[in-house]
Amino acid sequence: MKSREHRRLYSFPPGDSCAFFVRILPFKGGFFMSKNKKAGLVALIILVVLAAGAYTVYHYLMPKAMEGDKTITISIDHKVGEDKTLTIKTDADYLRGALEQEGLVEGTDSEFGLWVTAIDGEKADEAKQEWWGYTKFGEYVETGVDQTPVEDGDSFEFTLNEGY
Template identity: 45%
Template structure:
C-alpha cells in the first residue's frame, strides 16, 4: 500500500514539474521600455470611453491599476476586476468585465497579460456566466 502511495506522489510531483516547465516555455513574452496602449471601456449601457496610456509597465494589470481605471480584489489568480471607470459589475445579474485585445478574448487575466506598444485593449461589461 505504501509503495503505491509513494509511486502516486512521485507521479504527481513529476506532473507538476512538467506543467511548470511547459508554462515557462510557452508563456507570452513581455516587452521592456516605453509603450503606448489604448484601452476602450464598453459600459453596460453600450457607451464607450477611450483612454490612452504611456507606460513602462510590462503587464496590463499594472497600467490599469496605476491609472486608477480599475478596482478589484487580489487573489491567488491575480487581480479580479470588479469596477472599471466607476461602473461596478453586479454579481446578482451575473455581470463581469471581459478583457479583449483588438476584439479577441484573452485567456489570461489582466495581471498575466503582457502589453506591447500600439496595442488596444477593451474592457466590456458582460452579463451571464
C-alpha cells in the same frame, strides 16, 4: 634567545605609545600573518572591488526605461453612460500596472490574480452575474490582467458582460 640588538629595537618602556605601532610593522620574520592568510585577504579585497564594479555597471550604466515607453489604447464599453477610449503611456510590463497607473481598475486579489470588479468606476453586479471581460485586438484574452503582457501599440477593449 633574542639578541641584544633585537631587544633594543623592539622593546619600549612600559606605557610608551610607540610600542603599538611597532608591533604592527614588519619585523625580521615578516607580518604576523601567514602567507595563506595574506593570499585570502588579497582575494577577499579583489572580490569586494569586483562586486562594487558589477554593481556600478548594473545600476548606473544600463539604459533606464523612459517615462511612457509604451503607448496602449483602452476602450471601455460602459453599460451605463458613454463609452470611453483612452490612450495611455506606460512603462508597465503587464496590463494591471497600466490600468492601476490610470486609476481605472478595482478588484479582488486571489490565488489566480486580480478579479476585476470595476472598470472606470462602473462596478459589475454579482447578483446579476455581471463580469468584466476584455479583448486584445478583438480576440478574447485567456489570462488575467496580472499575466497579460503590454507591448507598444496594443489595444484592449473592456466590456461588461452578463451571465456566467
